Amino acid sequence: MSRLKSDRAYDIVLFGATGFVGELTAEYLDAHAPDGLRWAIAGRSTAKLERLRDRLTGKNGPEVLRADVSNPGSLLELARGTRVLATTVGPYLEYGEELVAACADAGTDYLDLCGETEFVDLMYVRHDARARETGARLVHSAAFDSVPHDLGAYFTVRQLPEGVPLTVDGFVRTEARVSGGTLASALGQAARGPQMLAAARDRARHEPRLPGRRVQAPLGVPRFAKEVGAWALPLPTIDAQVVRRSARALECYGPDFRYRHYAAVETLPFALGGVAAVTALVAAAQVPPARRWLSDRYRPGQGPSPERRAKSWFSVRFVGEGGGQRVFTEVAGGDPGYDETAKMFAEAALSLAFDDLPGTSGQVTTAQAMGDALIDRLRAAGITFRTAARR
Numbered sequence: 001m002s003r004l005k006s007d008r009a010y011d012i013v014l015f016g017a018t019g020f021v022g023e024l025t026a027e028y029l030d031a032h033a034p035d036g037l038r039w040a041i042a043g044r045s046t047a048k049l050e051r052l053r054d055r056l057t058g059k060n061g062p063e064v065l066r067a068d069v070s071n072p073g074s075l076l077e078l079a080r081g082t083r084v085l086a087t088t089v090g091p092y093l094e095y096g097e098e099l100v101a102a103c104a105d106a107g108t109d110y111l112d113l114c115g116e117t118e119f120v121d122l123m124y125v126r127h128d129a130r131a132r133e134t135g136a137r138l139v140h141s142a143a144f145d146s147v148p149h150d151l152g153a154y155f156t157v158r159q160l161p162e163g164v165p166l167t168v169d170g171f172v173r174t175e176a177r178v179s180g181g182t183l184a185s186a187l188g189q190a191a192r193g194p195q196m197l198a199a200a201r202d203r204a205r206h207e208p209r210l211p212g213r214r215v216q217a218p219l220g221v222p223r224f225a226k227e228v229g230a231w232a233l234p235l236p237t238i239d240a241q242v243v244r245r246s247a248r249a250l251e252c253y254g255p256d257f258r259y260r261h262y263a264a265v266e267t268l269p270f271a272l273g274g275v276a277a278v279t280a281l282v283a284a285a286q287v288p289p290a291r292r293w294l295s296d297r298y299r300p301g302q303g304p305s306p307e308r309r310a311k312s313w314f315s316v317r318f319v320g321e322g323g324g325q326r327v328f329t330e331v332a333g334g335d336p337g338y339d340e341t342a343k344m345f346a347e348a349a350l351s352l353a354f355d356d357l358p359g360t361s362g363q364v365t366t367a368q369a370m371g372d373a374l375i376d377r378l379r380a381a382g383i384t385f386r387t388a389a390r391r
Contacts, residue, residue: 010038010082011353015067015099016089017041018048021113021143024342025088030058032346032381034354040065042078043089069095072102079106086111086142086349092119093192100127100138107134109352113345115145117238118192121199124363125206132362137369141242142348143341147366148316148383149239149261150246151375152331154367155385157253161323165256168321170243171228171264172235174314174336210248213255217244220260227319227328232262246367254322264317309335317388328388340383347377 014029016022018041026041033039041049042065049064056062065081067074069089079085079102089095092114103110104127114120120140131138141150153168160166217240225232240261247253304312312335320327333340348366351357355373366374375385 008081008083010040010063012037012039012084012086012349013042013065013078013082014039014062014349015042015078015085015087018043018045018052019088021338021341021345022088023052024338025086025346026052026056026062028342028346029349030056030061032350033058033060034350035060037350037353039063040082042067044068069098072098075099076102076106079103079108082108084109084111084349084352086345088113088345090114090116092116093122097123097126101130104131104134104136104138107136109137109139111139111142111345111349111352113143113145113341114140115238117241118196118199120238120241120363121196121203124203125199128206128363135361137352137361138363139348139352139366139369140363141238142366143345144314144336145237146239146242147344147348147374147378148314148331148333148336150242150365150367151371151378152316152318152329152385153243153259154246154250154371155331155375156318156320156327156329157247157257159327159329159387160320160325162252162254164254164323166254166320166322167258167260168243169225169227169232169260169262169319170239171225171230171232171262171317171319172314173230173264173316175312207248213248214257215244215247215253216258217241218258218260220262225262225264228264228317230264230266233265235261235263237261242365243367246365249365249368304335304338309338312336312339314340330386330388331384333383343381343383344378347381348374351377 014022014026017026029039037060040063041052043049046064046066053062053064065078067078069075075098085099085103085108087099090113092112093116096112096119100110100123123138127138149170153170156168157166219236220234222233240259243259247257247259314336315330315332318329348370351370351374355370357370357373360369379385
């Protein structure tokens with residue numbers, strides 16, 4: 001069944017537009033909308049949506065649509081009316097599946113900010129096959145989770161020889177604060193270790209084999225990384241798994257590919273403090289009262305001020321090796337959790353709607369679905385992709 005979307009009312013619908021990141025994304029789309037963009041903002045509260053619309057100043061403002069995650073019929077109607085449906089409504093494990101299902105059934109491209117590995121694995125098992133039938137592209141993790149890491153690894157691979165074994169290590173540095181929504185998702189994941197493992201194993205049973213190729217994303221071990229001059233702490237986030245899925249899907253990653261994902265920390269005491277803080281957070285997440293107490297300190301919908309965001313930044317440095325060559329690359333930008341997240345998310349939605357992209361469907365990554373087109377968009381929007389050195 002092919003996608004017949006040219007007669008749909010909208011190019012992009014942004015669902016959850018009145019949340020913290022949703023508003024930033026709406027503002028970005030409003031400021032950077034191409035001529036003729038047909039778009040809408042959607043959510044539960046028509047009054048809040050109308051207030052947001054009235055604050056926007058672009059010449060090509062959005063329409064307002066009401067939809068609720070508790071009403072699957074409203075989500076299906078939303079999906080049938082647009083070419084791309086981008087959602088900021090999380091935690092996705094709690095609120096996300098009905099919208100994924102609606103997009104898969106309607107042949108509508110789906111985009112989210114999800115960093116929840118369990119949700120992404122469950123959506124692959126339950127909805128990938130249907131999306132392939134209808135031609136829908138289901139793209140998860142289309143923001144700081146995991147665009148810089150996924151596209152950065154892809155960018156690095158493209159600087160290396162083809163057809164040979166390749167290794168890439170990514171080293172993340174940030175100066176930023178998390179949102180209430182991000183904290184809620186992190187606490188929820190930390191409390192669901194057995195469920196996450198079960199979902200990952202179920203996905204592995206459904207994924208096709210790779211005859212003649214091998215792709216790995218091991219966790220790695222803490223070490224001092226001379227190549228970047230910092231202590232490297234393994235990051236057990238969704239990012240490495242997204243890179244692994246891109247490598248499975250794209251032949252340019254070579255016959256034998258390995259990716260490792262680290263936080264880069266300048267000093268050993270700071271590294272040890274970070275490990276202790278993460279350990280304490282994971283331990284607290286196992287106790288429901290402690291988890292609720294932490295969530296109440298910083299509720300979803302809250303985030304840092306514009307002044308604080310203006311001081312925030314991120315850098316992801318990559319070291320790629322293969323075929324006797326070594327290459328250093330970097331992806332860098334401003335505030336990762338909000339301003340740049342809104343930029344990445346909005347540009348990914350515009351790319352799905354308007355760019356000449358590879359013919360993909362089902363659950364796909366940003367590198368697989370958009371690749372060079374999205375890199376070009378993000379560069380034009382001020383995010384750095386550069387090759388630092390070759391050896």
